[in-house]
Amino acid sequence: MSNKTDTLNNSLTLIFVFIFLVPVVFIFLNIFSESSEVWLHIQTYLLQDYVMNSLIIVIFVAAFTVIIGTSLAWIVSMYEFPGVNIFKWLLILPMAIPTYVNGYIYSGLNETSGLLFNVMDYYFGLGPYVYNLYDIQNIYGVIFIMTISLYPYVYLLCLPAFANHSYSVFEVGKSLGLNTYQRLTKIALPIVRPAVVAGVSFVIMETLAEYATMEYFGVPTFATGIFRAWFVLGDEVSSFRLSSILLTLVFFLIYFEEMSRGKRKFDNPTNKIYERKKEVPKNKTQLVILCSLIVFFGSILQFFQIFYWISYSLERLNILFIFELITSSASIALIGAIVIVLFTLNIAFISRVTKNIFTRLSIKIFSLGYAIPGVVLAVGIITPTSYMEKAISSVLDYPPENLLSGTFFLLLIAYLVRFSTISIKTIDSGFNKISSSYDLLASSFGYSKLQALIRVHLPILLPTISSATILLFVDIVKELPMTLILRPFNFNTLPVHLYELAEAENLSSIGVPGLILIIICLIPVIILSKGIIKNVRH
Amino acid sequence: MFKKFIYVYLVLPAVFTTGCLSSAVAEEVNLYTARKEHLLRPLIDIFEKDTGIKVNILTAKTKVLIKKILDEGENSPADLLITVDAGNLHDAKLKNISQKIDSKLLNQLVPKNLRDMDGHWYGLSVRSRVIMYNPAAINPEEIMNYENLADGNLAGRVCIRSSSNIYNQSLLASILFHNGDQAALDWAKGVVKNFSREPKGNDRGQMTAVVLGKCDVTIANTYYLGKWISSKKETEKSYAKQIKVLFPNQDNRGSHINISGGFVTRNAKNKANAIQLLEFLAGDTAQEIYARKNHEYPIRQDIKVSEIVKSWGYPFKMDDMNLTNLGRLNDEAGKIFDIAGWK
Numbered sequence: 001m002s003n004k005t006d007t008l009n010n011s012l013t014l015i016f017v018f019i020f021l022v023p024v025v026f027i028f029l030n031i032f033s034e035s036s037e038v039w040l041h042i043q044t045y046l047l048q049d050y051v052m053n054s055l056i057i058v059i060f061v062a063a064f065t066v067i068i069g070t071s072l073a074w075i076v077s078m079y080e081f082p083g084v085n086i087f088k089w090l091l092i093l094p095m096a097i098p099t100y101v102n103g104y105i106y107s108g109l110n111e112t113s114g115l116l117f118n119v120m121d122y123y124f125g126l127g128p129y130v131y132n133l134y135d136i137q138n139i140y141g142v143i144f145i146m147t148i149s150l151y152p153y154v155y156l157l158c159l160p161a162f163a164n165h166s167y168s169v170f171e172v173g174k175s176l177g178l179n180t181y182q183r184l185t186k187i188a189l190p191i192v193r194p195a196v197v198a199g200v201s202f203v204i205m206e207t208l209a210e211y212a213t214m215e216y217f218g219v220p221t222f223a224t225g226i227f228r229a230w231f232v233l234g235d236e237v238s239s240f241r242l243s244s245i246l247l248t249l250v251f252f253l254i255y256f257e258e259m260s261r262g263k264r265k266f267d268n269p270t271n272k273i274y275e276r277k278k279e280v281p282k283n284k285t286q287l288v289i290l291c292s293l294i295v296f297f298g299s300i301l302q303f304f305q306i307f308y309w310i311s312y313s314l315e316r317l318n319i320l321f322i323f324e325l326i327t328s329s330a331s332i333a334l335i336g337a338i339v340i341v342l343f344t345l346n347i348a349f350i351s352r353v354t355k356n357i358f359t360r361l362s363i364k365i366f367s368l369g370y371a372i373p374g375v376v377l378a379v380g381i382i383t384p385t386s387y388m389e390k391a392i393s394s395v396l397d398y399p400p401e402n403l404l405s406g407t408f409f410l411l412l413i414a415y416l417v418r419f420s421t422i423s424i425k426t427i428d429s430g431f432n433k434i435s436s437s438y439d440l441l442a443s444s445f446g447y448s449k450l451q452a453l454i455r456v457h458l459p460i461l462l463p464t465i466s467s468a469t470i471l472l473f474v475d476i477v478k479e480l481p482m483t484l485i486l487r488p489f490n491f492n493t494l495p496v497h498l499y500e501l502a503e504a505e506n507l508s509s510i511g512v513p514g515l516i517l518i519i520i521c522l523i524p525v526i527i528l529s530k531g532i533i534k535n536v537r538h
Numbered sequence: 539m540f541k542k543f544i545y546v547y548l549v550l551p552a553v554f555t556t557g558c559l560s561s562a563v564a565e566e567v568n569l570y571t572a573r574k575e576h577l578l579r580p581l582i583d584i585f586e587k588d589t590g591i592k593v594n595i596l597t598a599k600t601k602v603l604i605k606k607i608l609d610e611g612e613n614s615p616a617d618l619l620i621t622v623d624a625g626n627l628h629d630a631k632l633k634n635i636s637q638k639i640d641s642k643l644l645n646q647l648v649p650k651n652l653r654d655m656d657g658h659w660y661g662l663s664v665r666s667r668v669i670m671y672n673p674a675a676i677n678p679e680e681i682m683n684y685e686n687l688a689d690g691n692l693a694g695r696v697c698i699r700s701s702s703n704i705y706n707q708s709l710l711a712s713i714l715f716h717n718g719d720q721a722a723l724d725w726a727k728g729v730v731k732n733f734s735r736e737p738k739g740n741d742r743g744q745m746t747a748v749v750l751g752k753c754d755v756t757i758a759n760t761y762y763l764g765k766w767i768s769s770k771k772e773t774e775k776s777y778a779k780q781i782k783v784l785f786p787n788q789d790n791r792g793s794h795i796n797i798s799g800g801f802v803t804r805n806a807k808n809k810a811n812a813i814q815l816l817e818f819l820a821g822d823t824a825q826e827i828y829a830r831k832n833h834e835y836p837i838r839q840d841i842k843v844s845e846i847v848k849s850w851g852y853p854f855k856m857d858d859m860n861l862t863n864l865g866r867l868n869d870e871a872g873k874i875f876d877i878a879g880w881k
Contacts (some may be wrong), residue, residue, distance in 0.1 A: 234608070
């Protein structure tokens with residue numbers, strides 16, 4: 001390899017690392033600036049609420065998602081009962097419903113345009129009673145919404161962990177006289193522990209990053225506090241301080257996850273999945289009822305409410321506007337996904353050919369992006385950018401102009417920093433699976449590195465690349481806080497529109513755009529779950 | 539397959555980027571607004587057609603937009619901000635992000651009490667914050683003035699939205715202006731005592747609560763009821779029939795009014811176009827459409843209001859205090875709310 005390409009590759013990586021680190025470093029630097037009056041106000045009146053609410057929500061959501069996720073995975077992998085194969089799939093569906101959409105739907109149920117309200121009103125005249133009966137917009141409601149939206153992440157990761165372990169492990173346990181409970185706690189749980197830890201840390205990150213639901217429910221947490229400090233109280237230093245506390249928390253979490261995973265490997269050594277006959281439980285009906293309940297509250301009810309809203313508001317629908325929303329959402333998500341895939345492909349390839357510590361380290365850094373909550377990232381991008389713009393215009397003695405602020409470029413940078421994590425892990429491991437003899441072979445044909453990438457690696461990686469693109473597409477399509485803060489003129493996406501409708505308490509108009517968003521998110525969920533469930537069923 | 543790959547991953551982004559770069563338009567004006575786009579759109583369409591000036595819109599909450607303009611400083615692309623409430627407009631003026639404009643036409647179109655004393659912001663529509671009540675539960679004689687909502691006989695029968703809402707802050711500011719500190723605090727305390735529940739939801743939520751029996755009386759902006767009456771939903775239509783509007787303080791200072799309005803930003807690059815847009819929005823065509831569509835009041839009484847608006851009683855006696863005072867007294871009103879325990 002020539003030195004020239006080496007330098008080029010390294011400097012390219014360096015630029016990307018710089019882009020990644022600017023927001024984070026900028027946020028932490030602000031801890032050292034002087035306390036403002038606003039910070040004192042936050043410290044005295046608000047901080048305690050932020051800390052307590054965030055902690056309570058995170059602890060309960062983590063506990064509930066673990067309990068629900070693991071037990072469901074256990075039930076559907078170990079027992080044979082009517083509909084188990086359909087349940088296995090239906091239980092993943094809540095993944096397709098963005099958390100805030102879930103929040104809007106559940107809030108709307110007993111409101112005047114709500115399904116529950118109207119059914120009770122029509123048949124029993126009990127509408128006002130239902131309206132006054134309960135209120136979901138509080139911290140308990142948030143815990144419920146987050147749990148019902150996020151448990152599939154734990155469930156989905158546990159599924160292969162349970163299924164890929166040879167049945168013999170459990171058979172041996174049985175023959176040693178362990179009862180079902182003991183087999184669960186002594187064998188099954190240790191086996192799925194890495195999957196649970198990975199799933200639950202994802203759940204916690206999502207919970208801490210959640211902005212729209214918390215805001216709508218009026219529950220102050222770090223994410224809403226950062227937004228409030230920045231925009232309402234108008235003090236970015238306080239906003240950065242809150243962000244740095246939140247980021248420290250998240251990084252601790254990641255560190256903890258890495259530690260707990262350690263060097264242990266839990267792969268099935270023979271890589272062979274044994275044919276297994278499932279147990280037929282004594283209490284079949286109970287299992288069916290349990291699964292049905294979760295499926296009902298996790299996704300069926302949502303579809304009922306959405307369709308009810310659609311029937312309610314169809315005639316006022318502005319098809320042209322909805323079409324515009326779909327186009328803008330889909331194009332920004334597609335462009336974003338492609339940019340990120342190209343970027344990660346490049347980094348992973350550089351890392352493969354140069355094999356130096358610097359590039360390995362960069363990959364580690366890039367894979368931290370997802371841990372930065374969207375609100376924090378947006379806030380961490382705006383200010384350095386405007387500093388830079390001011391510096392450029394003063395150095396060049398040029399009239400002030402916004403080169404980056406309010407452009408798609410800045411929005412794409414934000415997506416890149418936050419969502420690279422998703423594709424870098426997939427693509428890097430995809431590269432690792434390609435034997436290095438391919439590279440040797442390519443060079444013996446006289447291919448350059450780039451030719452090798454295009455002619456040898458890419459065709460092999462194509463399935464990996466497409467699944468990374470799909471995942472990225474969905475994550476960007478439903479992204480809210482960063483798009484809300486960084487989007488340019490005349491640019492609205494489906495989530496932004498939903499957010500504005502909810503803000504105006506015009507819930508009944510959520511139907512059509514909400515359904516479209518769910519359908520878009522459903523596609524990859526189906527593709528993903530097909531892969532996993534097929535593997536499980538072998 | 540490979541050609542397809544190259545196309546999707548390389549050609550598309552390139553086309554997109556060039557598309558973005560080459561989309562510069564000769565005549566334009568950049569509008570930041572907290573008003574819902576579907577309300578403004580019909581007016582903007584006419585303006586674009588008449589003048590050939592393209593209007594670029596960015597919607598967000600007022601506070602977010604004001605902070606954005608502050609952060610962007612000299613680089614701000616915003617030429618014009620249109621939002622609701624004189625309190626917000628005054629806040630922007632204090633933060634030094636608006637500029638004085640000199641338009642004879644605007645000064646002639648917008649009545650004096652509906653614009654800034656120094657020519658920074660201009661009112662574009664008028665809204666009235668009135669008392670709404672359940673006629674089955676309340677005798678209107680009991681609630682002739684805002685002041686009556688603090689009376690002991692309404693204990694546990696009043697619901698109003700949170701004090702973080704600027705409409706409430708401005709209402710209290712007007713009471714502060716007319717009655718003084720102590721009376722304003724006593725009023726806020728009295729209303730809090732009469733709450734049937736902690737403040738939550740928006741104006742429409744309070745009106746629903748009145749209809750569904752959670753409370754008997756509330757304060758809300760009239761156009762929300764207008765939306766209910768003109769709604770295609772049967773529930774909302776029937777709710778609208780179960781609630782009555784009362785314009786308070788008709789025997790003394792008049793009912794509290796507020797405005798939606800706009801100003802040209804300090805660093806506007808398209809100042810002339812921004813002024814032209816303001817003039818258009820204050821003009822007869824826009825005023826008529828806007829008042830009809832959103833059930834707000836026009837800024838001049840010679841312009842027709844919608845039939846629905848008329849049915850509540852129009853014209854009525856409006857409080858004619860200069861609205862700059864609402865902004866001036868906003869902070870103090872916020873403190874009084876905190877002291878009174880109005881969440």
